[in-house]
Amino acid sequence: MPTNLLLNISVKYWQDFQDTLANVMDANIYIFDVNGGSFSQFSLPVELCREVNKGRVLRDEKCISFYKSALGSLEDKDMLTCPYGIKLCAYRLGSYAQKIGFLIITPTRLITQVGREEENIFVTKAHSIYQTINEVLKAILERNLLGLRRLELNSIYEISRLMTSVVELDKVLDLIANSLIIIYKVDLCFVGLREGDKIRIAQAKGEHSHLLTGTEWPLIQPLIEQIFSKVEPLSLSLEELRTLPGLTDLEVTPGTEIIVYPLWSALGAVGLLGIVAPVSQDDSGSKNLQIYANFAAVALANATFIRRLEREAETDFLTGFFNKRSLRNMLFTELERTMRYGTPLSIVFVDIDNFKAYNDTYGHVAGDVVLQKASEIIKNSIRNVDIAGRYGGEEFVIILPGTEKEGAAKVAERIRKSIEIYPFPYRQVTASLGIALAKNNDSVDSLLERADQALYQAKSQGKNRFYLDPS
Amino acid sequence: MSGFKKERIEHYETLLREIWIASAKYLGMVSVNLLLERVVWEVSLEYKEIELLQYDQNGISCTRIAASLEENPDLPVEDMFMKFITRYVAILAKLLGHERAEEIKTKLKEEATGISFSTREEG
Numbered sequence: 001m002p003t004n005l006l007l008n009i010s011v012k013y014w015q016d017f018q019d020t021l022a023n024v025m026d027a028n029i030y031i032f033d034v035n036g037g038s039f040s041q042f043s044l045p046v047e048l049c050r051e052v053n054k055g056r057v058l059r060d061e062k063c064i065s066f067y068k069s070a071l072g073s074l075e076d077k078d079m080l081t082c083p084y085g086i087k088l089c090a091y092r093l094g095s096y097a098q099k100i101g102f103l104i105i106t107p108t109r110l111i112t113q114v115g116r117e118e119e120n121i122f123v124t125k126a127h128s129i130y131q132t133i134n135e136v137l138k139a140i141l142e143r144n145l146l147g148l149r150r151l152e153l154n155s156i157y158e159i160s161r162l163m164t165s166v167v168e169l170d171k172v173l174d175l176i177a178n179s180l181i182i183i184y185k186v187d188l189c190f191v192g193l194r195e196g197d198k199i200r201i202a203q204a205k206g207e208h209s210h211l212l213t214g215t216e217w218p219l220i221q222p223l224i225e226q227i228f229s230k231v232e233p234l235s236l237s238l239e240e241l242r243t244l245p246g247l248t249d250l251e252v253t254p255g256t257e258i259i260v261y262p263l264w265s266a267l268g269a270v271g272l273l274g275i276v277a278p279v280s281q282d283d284s285g286s287k288n289l290q291i292y293a294n295f296a297a298v299a300l301a302n303a304t305f306i307r308r309l310e311r312e313a314e315t316d317f318l319t320g321f322f323n324k325r326s327l328r329n330m331l332f333t334e335l336e337r338t339m340r341y342g343t344p345l346s347i348v349f350v351d352i353d354n355f356k357a358y359n360d361t362y363g364h365v366a367g368d369v370v371l372q373k374a375s376e377i378i379k380n381s382i383r384n385v386d387i388a389g390r391y392g393g394e395e396f397v398i399i400l401p402g403t404e405k406e407g408a409a410k411v412a413e414r415i416r417k418s419i420e421i422y423p424f425p426y427r428q429v430t431a432s433l434g435i436a437l438a439k440n441n442d443s444v445d446s447l448l449e450r451a452d453q454a455l456y457q458a459k460s461q462g463k464n465r466f467y468l469d470p471s
Numbered sequence: 472m473s474g475f476k477k478e479r480i481e482h483y484e485t486l487l488r489e490i491w492i493a494s495a496k497y498l499g500m501v502s503v504n505l506l507l508e509r510v511v512w513e514v515s516l517e518y519k520e521i522e523l524l525q526y527d528q529n530g531i532s533c534t535r536i537a538a539s540l541e542e543n544p545d546l547p548v549e550d551m552f553m554k555f556i557t558r559y560v561a562i563l564a565k566l567l568g569h570e571r572a573e574e575i576k577t578k579l580k581e582e583a584t585g586i587s588f589s590t591r592e593e594g
Contacts, residue, residue, distance in 0.1 A: 147515075147516070148512070151508060151512050154508070155505050155508070155509075158501065158505070159505075162501060171499075174498075174499070174502070175501065175502070177566075178498060178502040178505070178506075178566055179502070181562065181566055182502065182505050182509050182562060182566070183509060185562065185565075186565075205565065206565045207565070209568070
């Protein structure tokens with residue numbers, strides 16, 4: 001968490017408090033932030049400086065350079081004499097773990113002109129002021145830090161609730177990245193999913209995120225192996241991160257911290273979560289981030305598992321094509337689109353000729369090879385927007401959106417010819433195809449029925465040909 | 472003076488509603504509420520009154536901030552809202568990418584001529 005954020009208080013209210021203290025204690029107070037910049041103003045009119053500077057600017061270059069040098073080397077406290085001979089007490093504010101800034105206390109009169117006893121009284125007074133201000137600032141820091149932790153916990157509660165109930169993978173990925181950027185203000189956040197023997201970056205947000213989205217890293221890549229060699233997060237240098245494929249041009253702001261969390265579930269590695277954060281987290285912040293990572297792992301494991309089940313439910317295991325149920329659903333959607341926009345839609349019914357005899361003669365394994373090769377040929381003969389599926393047995397259906405009968409006939413002939421010339425094992429294999437163009441009043445069943453009738457015509461005319469539904 | 476400040480609060484309320492609608496479209500309600508909670512907390516370290524900002528899934532309202540002017544007429548309305556919007560847009564830019572954040576900024580500028588927004592946080 002940036003120091004300046006935790007010290008984020010109303011300067012006006014602070015100045016009022018500081019001025020009141022200065023008046024009561026009859027001493028001038030000035031505070032620098034941890035970088036040596038001004039945090040507050042002198043509490044009292046700086047008559048002393050004006051006298052010393054003989055009417056020149058109150059803080060000239062000589063003064064600024066003096067403060068920078070003196071505060072840079074200040075341990076805890078020191079009695080200093082400014083270039084114009086004014087004695088002042090300087091203190092470091094905060095603790096070793098949490099540095100806040102520097103406090104300067106000056107007398108309202110020149111100490112060089114008064115006795116030793118008055119100097120001792122001033123030092124005692126300055127120390128009391130230091131203790132008061134330090135305690136107040138520490139209390140403000142604590143309060144601000146507590147506010148941040150409360151915010152963190154609230155969001156962890158909300159996010160954990162959602163991440164374990166939302167099952168859409170995209171939404172889960174979005175939630176993880178969004179909440180990390182919002183709560184921790186990370187510069188960059190990326191989530192990689194394990195897909196077989198590689199990690200694919202499925203979500204990246206923040207600076208330079210475009211370099212990461214979609215990149216793939218093999219699990220045997222040395223850095224990836226190192227990340228998954230343990231449960232704890234790994235802190236990386238930019239040079240180490242750049243060893244990953246696609247990240248050679250990645251830039252991060254100097255001083256930022258790069259942490260990669262391996263995401264584990266009971267079933268093994270789910271993926272990884274990477275953040276590029278502007279400053280290091282304290283112990284509580286690190287633990288909260290680990291909680292985030294744990295929830296992210298569970299949520300991603302759930303979502304990927306459900307997505308796999310959904311895909312399996314709509315996919316034919318042997319060919320990888322859509323199955324009958326999902327094919328009918330997609331045909332319904334395409335028919336609706338056709339009715340609404342008046343665009344053409346054709347479907348092609350494909351049936352492998354004499355498949356039963358092939359299967360009975362050469363066995364089921366050989367039959368499966370024919371189905372797999374035929375599906376490959378179909379896939380390579382259609383556009384990306386076309387949809388192909390296994391309708392059952394040796395039957396395939398191809399949906400051709402935006403395609404008239406003539407275009408569908410060309411596709412059908414291409415498939416027929418490719419199957420005919422393909423060197424299937426044992427003997428030549430051919431296919432018959434039936435084509436139908438969607439009409440305005442068509443339903444899924446009526447359209448499929450006409451395509452099936454066309455296929456029947458192709459078979460009855462001698463097989464290894466296509467037939468266009470004439471209606 | 473209080474009347475003028477109330478007008479300014481109404482003006483900022485319109486702006487915040489625009490931001491809320493635009494960001495909810497891209498981020499969804501959960502992330503937008505989290506973002507609002509984060510920025511309210513951050514600005515509240517300096518201006519407690521921002522905690523009076525009301526927001527939920529139906530929208531955003533500054534009614535209670537306007538009412539607080541009765542007790543605190545010196546509230547620096549401009550500074551408080553500008554800090555709020557600047558910090559909100561800075562995080563939004565990280566979430567949506569600078570391109571989309573620029574689109575939102577342009578839209579906001581049309582609503583609030585003369586106000587400068589930055590998608591980068593002030594140092």
